[in-house]
Every structure is written in structure tokens, then in C-alpha cells.
Amino acid sequence: MKILVAVKRVIDYNVKVRVKADHSDVDLTNVKMAINPFCEIAVEEAVRLKEKGVATEIVVVSLGTKECQEQIRTALALGADRGIQVETDENPGSLSVAKLLKAIVDEEKPDLVILGKQSIDSDNNQTGQMLAALSGLPQGTFASEVTIEDGKASVTREVDGGLQTVSLSLPAIVTTDLRLNEPRYASLPNIMKAKRKPLDVKTPADLGVEVTSSLNTLKVEPPAERSAGIRVGSVDELIEKLKTEAKVI
Numbered sequence: 001m002k003i004l005v006a007v008k009r010v011i012d013y014n015v016k017v018r019v020k021a022d023h024s025d026v027d028l029t030n031v032k033m034a035i036n037p038f039c040e041i042a043v044e045e046a047v048r049l050k051e052k053g054v055a056t057e058i059v060v061v062s063l064g065t066k067e068c069q070e071q072i073r074t075a076l077a078l079g080a081d082r083g084i085q086v087e088t089d090e091n092p093g094s095l096s097v098a099k100l101l102k103a104i105v106d107e108e109k110p111d112l113v114i115l116g117k118q119s120i121d122s123d124n125n126q127t128g129q130m131l132a133a134l135s136g137l138p139q140g141t142f143a144s145e146v147t148i149e150d151g152k153a154s155v156t157r158e159v160d161g162g163l164q165t166v167s168l169s170l171p172a173i174v175t176t177d178l179r180l181n182e183p184r185y186a187s188l189p190n191i192m193k194a195k196r197k198p199l200d201v202k203t204p205a206d207l208g209v210e211v212t213s214s215l216n217t218l219k220v221e222p223p224a225e226r227s228a229g230i231r232v233g234s235v236d237e238l239i240e241k242l243k244t245e246a247k248v249i
């Protein structure tokens with residue numbers, strides 16, 4: 001069984017994001033970048049399926065500038081077998097990403113495609129769904145458990161108000177939620193080994209896809225600063241302030 005995992009390069013989740021002085025975008029100068037956390041969970045799930053003997057090959061794909069090869073190498077160090085970078089600009093937009101991933105799915109013919117449920121930079125939560133629609137494959141989004149049996153994927157989904165389990169015939173698309181697993185760290189020997197694993201570079205033209213963006217960012221602003229809290233001397237004072245200042249009771 002072949003698994004394709006899509007990983008996105010994003011700002012490391014520990015970094016305090018800064019906005020460019022002209023408010024045109026987030027400032028990425030000298031900022032630590034990493035694999036999107038939900039994509040790390042996707043890689044981990046694929047590696048676990050390989051360790052269980054369910055999967056035989058894991059292919060990792062990332063779309064972006066040459067720098068996203070760093071995140072592909074990290075995924076290779078975590079246990080993926082080979083990588084594909086599709087060279088695009090920094091932010092190709094979800095529909096173009098989904099079209100490019102569909103072209104890769106058509107070429108690679110994986111049995112399972114695992115994506116993150118959302119990118120922590122753009123918070124779109126739509127690429128997996130778009131890919132499923134474009135390729136006509138069944139989808140199990142927000143997965144907190146995945147089991148493969150008899151050519152089917154059983155996916156437990158985290159939905160509002162509880163859990164829903166769906167059975168998908170393979171090939172299928174799964175997007176990962178936070179509780180699916182806890183990703184491992186790459187060991188130094190595996191980081192070294194990953195440097196020798198194959199990594200192909202393709203262009204959108206190779207895949208017959210035209211990258212267009214239907215989204216134009218008008219302005220980026222940081223969230224409003226929160227004002228500092230205060231200490232109150234007694235419960236009575238607290239109630240008084242909630243009534244007269246915060247006006248919430």
C-alpha cells in the first residue's frame with residue numbers, strides 16, 4: 001500500500017508572528033520555519049502504518065519555493081521514503097495546491113492520501129476537501145483514529161458534539177486532527193540518512209497545471225493588544241467591578 005502525505009512549510013508554531021511595516025503580509029525575515037503541525041501528524045500516521053506492515057511506501061509532497069525541501073527532508077528523516085517538491089511561489093492558494101496534488105495523485109496512484117486538517121498560517125481547512133472533490137475520492141476529515149482493513153479505511157472523525165466513524169473504500173483522502181497521534185522527533189542518524197533519500201523536483205507545467213490565485217490579500221494586521229489584568233481585594237470588589245466596569249452581570 002502506497003501513502004502520499006502532503007506537508008506544508010509554515011512559520012514554526014513557537015514563533016511570535018510579526019507583521020511587515022507596510023501591512024502587506026506577515027514578516028518571514030529570519031523566522032524559523034517548520035512542517036505544519038497537522039502535516040507532522042499526517043507523516044507520523046503514515047510511518048506508523050508502515051511500521052505495522054500495512055503500508056509499504058510513503059511519498060511526501062510539498063508545494064512551494066526551494067526552501068520547502070527542508071520540510072520534505074524532515075519528513076524523510078521521520079520515516080518517509082521519497083519526496084517530491086513542486087516548485088511554486090510562496091503561497092500558491094488552496095485551489096491551485098489541490099489541483100497540483102490531484103496531478104501528483106494521478107501520477108503516483110497512492111492508496112491513501114493524508115493531509116493536515118489545516119495549515120496554521122492560513123487556517124484555510126479546505127485543501128483536503130478540494131482534493132477529494134477534484135479527484136472524486138472519498139474523504140475522512142478531522143481524523144482522530146485511522147485503521148485499514150480489507151481494502152477500506154475506517155476513520156473516526158472529530159465532529160461537533162462527538163465522534164463519527166466512516167468507512168471509506170481505498171483509495172481515499174484523510175485529513176488529520178490533533179488527537180490522531182503524537183509525532184516523534186527525528187533522530188540524528190535518521191536526519192543523516194534522509195539526505196540520501198530521493199527527492200524529485202517538478203514544476204506545475206510538468207503536471208499540466210496552471211497556478212492562478214483567486215485570492216488577493218488586502219491588508220494584514222496583528223491582533224489587538226490585550227490590556228493588562230488587575231487584582232481585586234475581595235469578592236465584593238470583584239462583583240462591583242463586574243457590574244459597573246465590565247458590565248457583564
Ligand code: AMP
Pocket residue numbers: 006007008009036038039061062063064094097114115116117118119120122123124125126127128
Ligand atoms: P489548508 O487547506 O491550507 O488549511 O491546508 C490543509 C492541508 O493541505 C495541509 O495541512 C497540508 O497537508 C496540505 N497543504 C496545503 N498547502 C500545501 C502546500 N503548499 N504543500 C503541501 N501541502 C499543502
